[in-house]
Structure formats: structure tokens, C-alpha cells
Amino acid sequence: MNKKLIDFVRDTYQTNDFIPLHAPTFAGNEKAYVTDTIDSTFVSSVGKYVADFEKNIEIYTGTTKAVATVNGTAALHTALYMAGVKAGDLVITQALTFVATCNALFHMGAEPIFVDVSKVSLGLCPKAAEEYLDSNAMLNSDGECIHKSTGQRIKAVIPMHTFGHPVELDELLAVCLKWNLILVEDAAESLGSFYKGKHTGTIGDFSAISFNGNKIITTGGGGMVLCKNLDDGVHTRHITTTAKVPHPYEFYHDEAGFNYRLPNLNAALGCAQMEMLPTFLKQKRALAEQYKMLFSGSDFQFVTEPEYAQSNYWLNAIICPDAESRNLLLKETNEQGVMTRPIWQLMHRLPMFKNSLRGDLRVSEWIEAYLINLPSSPVGV
Structure with missing residues (x-):
């Protein structure tokens, strides 16, 4: 199977050079628009392309x-800030995620509670979250969700749409709703993914x-x-631009803000x-189907989108039958210049989160032990 995979990837990408996991593709108006920006001299956060880009995302995703x-x-930090997460709060999230999810919490002075993921989505498992809360949380007289052992407020839930597969x-x-928590979606990897016809990132209050x-x-x-809410959106725009109050020449800032505006x-x-996204999505779904056929009938399980969702298949992945085959595949593919990689180490194994509260993580540990990502750049663009 390892040789079949290497031959398939090389034939797909038509190169004997190193094949990365996911490379950017520039096949449209990228040079023209960037050159236009340079010619205009408006290369920083003031310029027409910033507003155009925001509008394009609003139209495509259907967000407010x-x-x-x-x-x-920075987007996740801002989303959590807008959700009302404060220093000392607890936030439920998954240990099977990229470190940025937890870094945003860390720099706010908040702490994660790690609960397990689902084998169906690879993302935060609702049953695991509910079981943890039923055993460890209570609602106080103000309706706030409080951790019984620590007395800290549990403010939000952050699911991450792993590899683009919606939770x-x-x-x-x-x-x-049951526990008065705010849903903040980490949709970092899922542009182009839909949950029951709705784009990821549009279900929670913020994403x-x-x-x-x-x-x-x-x-x-x-x-x-x-x-989701227009007033929240206006306020988000304000605080990411140093909370500067518009004025022809005076500098006045009405709250502590962030210098997070995109150039x-x-x-x-x-x-x-x-403009290229529909083409990328089409090509990536076709590649996923080819991978699925390649591994059909083998001991390797190709990770497919949940039946309730349409995934962007950002990173294709397989579950290996055992640790020996996983390690051998990683070794042989990378030695042959075909990049594959294991999933991230679970967050509670990292030194800064080793003492974080957590539930039973057996599914997360199983995925960590056996999953491998495969080259997933769009093909034929």
C-alpha cells in the first residue's frame, strides 16, 4: 500500500519533486490585484480590497x-473577547486541535477544559461535552455555568471543524442552551464546508x-x-481597528482595542x-474520491465527510490499522519526498496545558495514534 500511495500521489501531481501536504495555488487574478494595491499605495489596513474581501466572505458564507x-x-481571540470570555474563565474545547485554539485562550487568561471528539466528525463530541458538564458543572442563581470543583465560570464551547469536517x-x-454557554466555532480549516446546508461558522454567535x-x-x-448579530459585527470591526472613533484628524479611542485589521x-x-474557491473545492472533492477508491478494500480507513455535512476536504486523512503500519507509512512516504504527517499531539500533552481539566479522551487518543494526513493541494487548476 505504501508504494501504491507514493505512485498515486506522484502520478496525481505529475512531479518527481518534493510534494508538500498543502501548497497555495495562484492561478487567477492574484498578481493583478496585488499589483493594483501596490500602485495605489494603500497597502496597509486602509484600502478597498479589505472591504471587498469581507463582503465576499459574507455573501459566500451567508454570515451577517x-x-x-x-x-x-487573532480572529479567534477577537471572537472569544466578543463572546465575553474573561481571565479566569473556563472554556470547553477539544484536545485534538491545532495549538492556536488553546493559545487564544491562554493569552486571554482563560483555561481550556478538554473533552473528547467524535469518530464521525473528528471534532468536539456533544455527548462527551454533556457528560462532562452533567458530572462537573452546576448553574448558579444568576444562571452562570460554574465548575463544581474549582468554582470558576464556564463561559463558552469551542468546537474545531477538524480538517474541514463539520462537527x-x-x-x-x-x-x-442547557448550560447557558456561548458557542464559538473554530472554523479555521473549514471555508467551503457546510453543515445541513449552512456554512460552518454561521451557527455559533461568533467564529x-x-x-x-x-x-x-x-x-x-x-x-x-x-x-451572527450585526451590532456585534460593527463592534468587532471597531475593536479590531484600535477602537478609534472616526474623525477627520483627532485621535480618540473609546475602549481598549486590538491592532488586528488585515492589510x-x-x-x-x-x-x-x-474567485478560485469553487474550482478548488471541486478539485479537492475529486481528489478525495480518488483517495477513497485507492484505500477501498485495504486495512486503511479513509476519513470521509459526515453524512449530515459537505466538507471542503481541506486535508485528506486515513486511519491506519496499527502503530507499526502508521510509522512505516510515515517513514517511507517522507523518505520518498511525499509529505505525510501525523495529527497534532493532544493539547494536554503540551507543557503549558498539561494541568488543564479534562474528561475521558479515549477517542482523541485513538485518532492521535493512528491518523495520517495525505497531500491535499488542489489538482488540475
Whole structure:
């Protein structure tokens, strides 16, 4: 199977050079729009492409308000701030995630509670979240969710749509409603993914998207906060632009804000990439189908989208039958210049989160032990 995989990937990408996990594709108006930005001299956060990029995301996702930021972590930090997460709060999330999810909490002075993920979505499991809360939480007289052991407020739930596969959002919303928690979606990897016909990031009150160089579209670095409520969106825009009150020449800031506004130069790249997104999605779904056929009948399980969702298949993945085959596949593919990688180490194994509260993580540990990501760049663009 390892040789079949290497031969398949090389034949697919038609190269004997190193094949990365996910490379950006620039096949549209990227150079024209970036050059236009340079010619205009408006390369920083003031310029028409920033507003155009936000509007493109609003139209595509169906969100009420989109606010562009310098990167996905800044978007998530802003989303959590707008959700009312404060220092000392606890936030339920998954240990099976990229570290940015937890870094945003850390720098707010908040702490994660790690609960397990679902084998169906690879994302936060509603049943695991509910079981943890039923055993460890209570509602106080003000209706706040309080951790019984620590006395800390549990404020929010952050599911991450792992590799673009949407989590079970209706069930998570029900948990949030029962426990008076705010749902903040980490949709960093899921632009182009839909949950029961609705774009990811539009179900929770706030969400964050990433446009890092390895995402399905890129602005080089960049992110976006999606807001369900218009007033929240206006306020989000305000605080990400240093909370400066508009004035022809005076500098007055009415609250502590962030300098998180996306530069026009990056937004120009994003506008061109958005024009290519339908093509990228089509090509990536075709690639996923080919991978699925390649592994059909083998001991390797290809990770498919949940039946309730349409995934962008940002990163394709397989579950290996055992540790020996996983390690051998990683070794042989990477030695042959075909990049594969294991999933992230679980967050509670990292030194800064080793003492975090957590529930039973047996599914997360199983996925960590056996999952491998495969080259997933769009093909044929």
C-alpha cells in the first residue's frame, strides 16, 4: 500500500519533486490585484480590497457580518473577547486541535477544559461535552455555568471543524442552551464546508476562519471573524481597528482595542483567491474520491465527510490499522519526498496545558495514534 500511495500521489501531481501536504495555488487574478494595491499605495489596513474581501466572505458564507484580521489566531481571540470570555474563565474545547485554539485562550487568561471528539466528525463530541458538564458543572442563581470543583465560570464551547469536517452543531447548540454557554466555532480549516446546508461558522454567535498559506484559500496570513448579530459585527470591526472613533484628524479611542485589521495587500490576494474557491473545492472533492477508491478494500480507513455535512476536504486523512503500519507509512512516504504527517499531539500533552481539566479522551487518543494526513493541494487548476 505504501508504494501504491507514493505512485498515486506522484502520478496525481505529475512531479518527481518534493510534494508538500498543502501548497497555495495562484492561478487567477492574484498578481493583478496585488499589483493594483501596490500602485495605489494603500497597502496597509486602509484600502478597498479589505472591504471587498469581507463582503465576499459574507455573501459566500451567508454570515451577517465578517471582519478581516491579520491571522486566524487573532480572529479567534477577537471572537472569544466578543463572546465575553474573561481571565479566569473556563472554556470547553477539544484536545485534538491545532495549538492556536488553546493559545487564544491562554493569552486571554482563560483555561481550556478538554473533552473528547467524535469518530464521525473528528471534532468536539456533544455527548462527551454533556457528560462532562452533567458530572462537573452546576448553574448558579444568576444562571452562570460554574465548575463544581474549582468554582470558576464556564463561559463558552469551542468546537474545531477538524480538517474541514463539520462537527454536530445542532447537538452542541442544545448543550450550550442547557448550560447557558456561548458557542464559538473554530472554523479555521473549514471555508467551503457546510453543515445541513449552512456554512460552518454561521451557527455559533461568533467564529474564526484562517487564511494561512496552507489553507484552502490564502491571504499569506489572515483571518476572519464571522458574527451572527450585526451590532456585534460593527463592534468587532471597531475593536479590531484600535477602537478609534472616526474623525477627520483627532485621535480618540473609546475602549481598549486590538491592532488586528488585515492589510489591504493581503486582502487583495484574498479577493483573487475567493474567485478560485469553487474550482478548488471541486478539485479537492475529486481528489478525495480518488483517495477513497485507492484505500477501498485495504486495512486503511479513509476519513470521509459526515453524512449530515459537505466538507471542503481541506486535508485528506486515513486511519491506519496499527502503530507499526502508521510509522512505516510515515517513514517511507517522507523518505520518498511525499509529505505525510501525523495529527497534532493532544493539547494536554503540551507543557503549558498539561494541568488543564479534562474528561475521558479515549477517542482523541485513538485518532492521535493512528491518523495520517495525505497531500491535499488542489489538482488540475
